[in-house]
Amino acid sequence: MALSTFSVYWADLTAAHRSEADVARLPVPVRPYRTAQSRQLSMLSKWLLHYALHHQPPHPNEPLVSLRYHVNGKPYLSDSRYAFSLSHSGQLAACVITPRRAVGIDIQKRVQLRPGAEGLFLSQEERERMMGEDILSLWSQKEAAYKALGHELDARLTDFRFEQVQQLRCRDVVVRLIPVLTNPNYIGYVAYEAGDENDLMTVQLECL
Structure with a gap:
């Protein structure tokens, strides 16, 4: 059975090869953040999206100019055929991108x-x-599912x-989860709507 692949990019905030100035130059909307680290992580996730879009055809010169937010806070690109999702926790940020398909990603630093x-x-x-089951893992799976389809289904997290593990349902929609292994101290999942039992996906990770 052929598997389709989601592209997942992730990065550590403390990586020495990338300066904060690289991230700060991105043409994205200014939003409030609780802490300086939250701002840096949020911008890092957008830097990953910027990188991802430049490696997907077609690749505009300034792909983030069309970045917008739904009323529930979900980001989207108003003039792109690509769907994406962003997440960050601890020192890590992540981005998943795919053409024409709702997708969500959530990563969590392991905490009690x-x-x-x-x-x-x-x-x-x-x-x-x-x-x-690992409660933090279940939380991450629900977060990824909500980020993928909560807006489209007008649903809450608890809907x-x-x-079963790595499979949720919201109304008549089945959502499957794929583990994302970035770091031993973190867990994460990518969520997508499953068309049928043969609709199986995998992830391809790239660390930046």
């Missing part, structure tokens, strides 16, 4: 969630079904329900 945190995003039925 407070007791009972799963109740914020898992139903009682899900908690019983997914007992023993995405686990059918």
Whole structure:
């Protein structure tokens, strides 16, 4: 069975070969950030998108000029045939890009969630079904699914329900998850709508 591939780019904020000035020159909308590191990570994820678009045909000179945001905060390109998703956590940023297909990515630095945190995003039925699973992993899967299709389906995070590990459903839409392995101290997933049981994807990682 042939597998299709999502392109995933990721980078460490502390990489010595890239200066903050490289990132600061990007023509993107100015948005408020809670901390200087949040701003740097957000800009780094856009730098990854800038790089990715320059390596996809056609590649405009300033591909981020058309970057816009939906009312729920989801970024999109108003004049591009490419869909993308951005994420950052800890010291890492990531970007996934694909032509004409809703996609979402979420990465999380491994931390200890407070007791009972799963109740914020898992139903009682899900908690019983997914007992023993890594809670942070389940959180990341839901975040990726929401980022892929929450806007399109006018859905909340909790509207995405686990059918099994790495597969959720929202109404009549099945969402599959692919693990993204960037760093031993992080977990991550790419989410996409599965057309049928044979609609299987993989990811190709590039570290920048």
